[in-house]
Amino acid sequence: MTLFDKIWEKHIVREIPEGPAVLYIDRHFIHEVTSPQAFSGLEKRGLPVFRPSQTIATADHNVPTLNQHLPIKEEMSRLQVAQLVENCQKYGIDLYGLGHRFQGIVHVIGPELGITQPGQTIVCGDSHTSTHGAFGAIAFGIGTSEVEMVLATQCLLQSKPKQMRIHVDGELGRGVSAKDIILHIIAQISAAGATGYFVEYTGSAIRSLSMEARMTICNMSIEMGARGGLIAPDETTFEYIKGKPFAPQGADWDKKLADWKLLFSDPYTDFDHELYINAADIEPMITYGTNPGMGIPVVGKIPNGQHLPENERASFQKALEYMGLQAGTNIQGQQIDYVFIGSCTNARIEDLREVAAFVRGKHKSPNVEVWIVPGSKQVEAQAIAEGLDKVFESAGFQLRQPGCSACLGMNEDKIPAGKYCVSTSNRNFEGRQGMGARTLLASPLTAAAAAVTGVVTDVREMFLSVDEGYEKS
Amino acid sequence: MSKKIKSFSTTAVPLDAENVDTDQIIPARFLKATSREGFGKNLFRDWRFQDGDEAKPKPGFVLNEPAFQGKVLVAGKNFGCGSSREHAAWALKDYGFDAVVSSFFADIFKNNALNNFLLPVQVSDGFLQKTMSAVQENPATKIAIDLENQTITVAGASEHFDINAYKKTCLLNGYDDLDYLLSIREDIEKFEKG
Numbered sequence: 017m018t019l020f021d022k023i024w025e026k027h028i029v030r031e032i033p034e035g036p037a038v039l040y041i042d043r044h045f046i047h048e049v050t051s052p053q054a055f056s057g058l059e060k061r062g063l064p065v066f067r068p069s070q071t072i073a074t075a076d077h078n079v080p081t082l083n084q085h086l087p088i089k090e091e092m093s094r095l096q097v098a099q100l101v102e103n104c105q106k107y108g109i110d111l112y113g114l115g116h117r118f119q120g121i122v123h124v125i126g127p128e129l130g131i132t133q134p135g136q137t138i139v140c141g142d143s144h145t146s147t148h149g150a151f152g153a154i155a156f157g158i159g160t161s162e163v164e165m166v167l168a169t170q171c172l173l174q175s176k177p178k179q180m181r182i183h184v185d186g187e188l189g190r191g192v193s194a195k196d197i198i199l200h201i202i203a204q205i206s207a208a209g210a211t212g213y214f215v216e217y218t219g220s221a222i223r224s225l226s227m228e229a230r231m232t233i234c235n236m237s238i239e240m241g242a243r244g245g246l247i248a249p250d251e252t253t254f255e256y257i258k259g260k261p262f263a264p265q266g267a268d269w270d271k272k273l274a275d276w277k278l279l280f281s282d283p284y285t286d287f288d289h290e291l292y293i294n295a296a297d298i299e300p301m302i303t304y305g306t307n308p309g310m311g312i313p314v315v316g317k318i319p320n321g322q323h324l325p326e327n328e329r330a331s332f333q334k335a336l337e338y339m340g341l342q343a344g345t346n347i348q349g350q351q352i353d354y355v356f357i358g359s360c361t362n363a364r365i366e367d368l369r370e371v372a373a374f375v376r377g378k379h380k381s382p383n384v385e386v387w388i389v390p391g392s393k394q395v396e397a398q399a400i401a402e403g404l405d406k407v408f409e410s411a412g413f414q415l416r417q418p419g420c421s422a423c424l425g426m427n428e429d430k431i432p433a434g435k436y437c438v439s440t441s442n443r444n445f446e447g448r449q450g451m452g453a454r455t456l457l458a459s460p461l462t463a464a465a466a467a468v469t470g471v472v473t474d475v476r477e478m479f480l481s482v483d484e485g486y487e488k489s
Numbered sequence: 490m491s492k493k494i495k496s497f498s499t500t501a502v503p504l505d506a507e508n509v510d511t512d513q514i515i516p517a518r519f520l521k522a523t524s525r526e527g528f529g530k531n532l533f534r535d536w537r538f539q540d541g542d543e544a545k546p547k548p549g550f551v552l553n554e555p556a557f558q559g560k561v562l563v564a565g566k567n568f569g570c571g572s573s574r575e576h577a578a579w580a581l582k583d584y585g586f587d588a589v590v591s592s593f594f595a596d597i598f599k600n601n602a603l604n605n606f607l608l609p610v611q612v613s614d615g616f617l618q619k620t621m622s623a624v625q626e627n628p629a630t631k632i633a634i635d636l637e638n639q640t641i642t643v644a645g646a647s648e649h650f651d652i653n654a655y656k657k658t659c660l661l662n663g664y665d666d667l668d669y670l671l672s673i674r675e676d677i678e679k680f681e682k683g
Contacts, residue, residue: 029673029676029677029680030673030676032655033654034653034654034655035653035654035655035656036653036655036656038670038673038676038677040677040680040681049520049521049574050573050574050575052523052524053523053524053525053575056523056524057667061667063671066677077517077520078520078521090521092521092522093521095521095523096521096523099523141573141575142572142573143571143572143573143597156597157573157597158573158597158600159573159574159575159578159597159600159601159604160575160576160601161575161601161604161605161665161666161667162600162604162666164667165666165667165670168667168670168671169667169670169671169674169677170677170681171670171677172666172670173655173666173669173670175653177596207508207567207570208508208566208567208570208593208595211567211570211593211595211596212596238571241567241570241595241596243596243597307508307510307570327565327618328507328565330505330506331506331507331508331565334506424512424517424572425516425517425518426517426518426520426521443510443512443571443572445510445512445513445571446512446513446535447512447513447516447535448512448517451516451535451540451541
């Protein structure tokens with residue numbers, strides 16, 4: 017059996033002949049944007065929330081990231097966040113809303129609070145729920161009708177997906193991170209390459225990653241169409257969870273730990289599809305187009321679309337036009353206007369530490385505006401405790417307050433039309449960061465390098481100059 | 490929302506693009522509403538209008554061409570990828586579509602569509618291309634979709650499409666998943682006790 021099979025089978029309430037399975041859901045996260053219609057659906061049917069203690073709420077998508085102590089300026093956003101507060105009070109759901117010390121992006125707070133645990137089924141009305149798979153959980157995004165079903169019954173009707181294994185072996189080069197691994201994979205198999213699949217990531221390169229880096233990988237599983245991605249839990253996982261506010265304690269910890277240690281794919285288990293990747297082949301990556309599959313190494317040239325079937329070339333051309341980029345040219349050296357370091361992909365403390373370590377003693381380019389948006393109040397507090405805020409300030413980077421921010425062009429944080437933004441988020445769709453905004457997805461390190469130089473930069477060259485500097489002194 | 494789908498024949502709107510993501514179907518800035526209604530007017534908002542201005546329709550975008558009308562949207566592969574926002578299905582349905590034809594759909598979108606009685610009809614690449622060309626060349630081309638027999642017919646050519654038997658029964662009879670789940674509450678409670 018695969019890891020996925022083991023968790024799936026433990027959660028089946030019953031199976032419908034020639035139909036889906038009734039899957040029991042352990043943990044349900046909700047936020048202000050995709051839950052209001054689910055609550056009004058309950059109300060219409062006169063239903064209570066079946067298991068309120070298994071749903072956890074936060075406000076993240078539609079919140080400002082400056083002056084969070086003030087009322088939200090825009091009326092509809094204010095009402096939507098107020099609606100969440102009202103619904104949680106009415107139905108007895110724990111809410112880590114604005115002002116709470118646990119507030120933050122839903123996929124950042126679940127893990128950091130120890131709510132996300134191996135072997136669970138986890139859903140949320142958000143496609144990046146796949147993030148939680150990093151703990152060896154079946155975690156996937158759902159629509160609002162399904163949010164209503166989980167609120168009402170703690171179950172969903174789900175057809176079992178096909179399974180893919182992506183094996184990444186070897187050592188990553190300097191300047192190459194988890195974000196580059198996943199952008200490399202998506203560029204290889206396309207934005208639709210894993211549709212219909214759940215993906216398990218294995219291999220020495222995956223095993224060597226921290227939990228936060230594993231979350232970055234699982235987070236973007238959806239960007240190749242996969243329902244979710246997961247990684248078998250190991251000592252790194254257990255170490256991360258231990259002592260978190262909602263982690264099991266005492267005898268319960270020992271019992272859970274014994275169960276978690278059984279969560280792995282049995283040797284010689286067949287997958288529907290397998291993909292092998294050599295970590296040493298992965299370079300710092302960046303996207304040039306309008307879906308996450310349109311990625312190349314930072315040192316690469318923008319393709320001309322001839323690698324695609326003829327009927328897809330018009331869409332390819334349209335993407336380059338939207339981006340204002342030329343086929344056959346280098347992406348390196350492309351001028352940029354904004355850098356956004358944040359989102360459920362890359363806004364955890366390790367991301368902020370990595371950026372701070374790189375920019376210490378450097379300053380942003382005068383042409384670039386740089387936003388650092390921590391993933392949660394806890395990340396923000398930790399960054400300040402470590403003095404990272406001072407590093408960002410002297411580099412001219414603006415440290416904002418937690419939220420989804422400029423990842424999705426919904427709240428106040430938007431990239432203006434026509435402007436280029438190197439972003440550590442997960443989607444480069446047209447208008448994703450604001451109407452007409454042009455997004456280049458990259459790792460925190462590549463984003464930080466671009467912030468300093470003002471152009472798309474191979475961060476490895478900057479290490480080289482730093483190293484040479486050390487040698488001379 | 491009209492419940493129950495059986496068979497229907499209609500003209501179609503051809504949207505010749507692959508990887509149409511849900512941010513295009515309904516941009517995030519329109520997700521602030523707390524009801525399910527009224528999303529149709531913002532369907533494909535930034536492809537339809539210049540600078541987001543309703544007074545400035547973009548010429549050449551298919552929803553702005555009066556020749557193309559109908560209850561079926563024909564689109565390139567990987568339709569509905571990206572965000573899980575069900576607002577995308579609500580917007581398509583509210584605008585007046587009852588089905589989307591593509592060579593494949595993103596998983597979450599497909600579930601959201603089915604939960605809103607918007608039928609995702611998955612056809613082969615070849616059939617999709619023929620359908621797209623037929624509709625583009627002659628906007629009066631009729632698309633006949635028969636859910637009971639799981640067939641789609643365009644310009645004399647037919648193809649079978651897949652849908653699981655449970656979902657088909659739901660769509661034909663107007664049942665939804667929540668009705669079913671509520672009917673097995675006892676089983677769920679028993680499962681919880683282990």
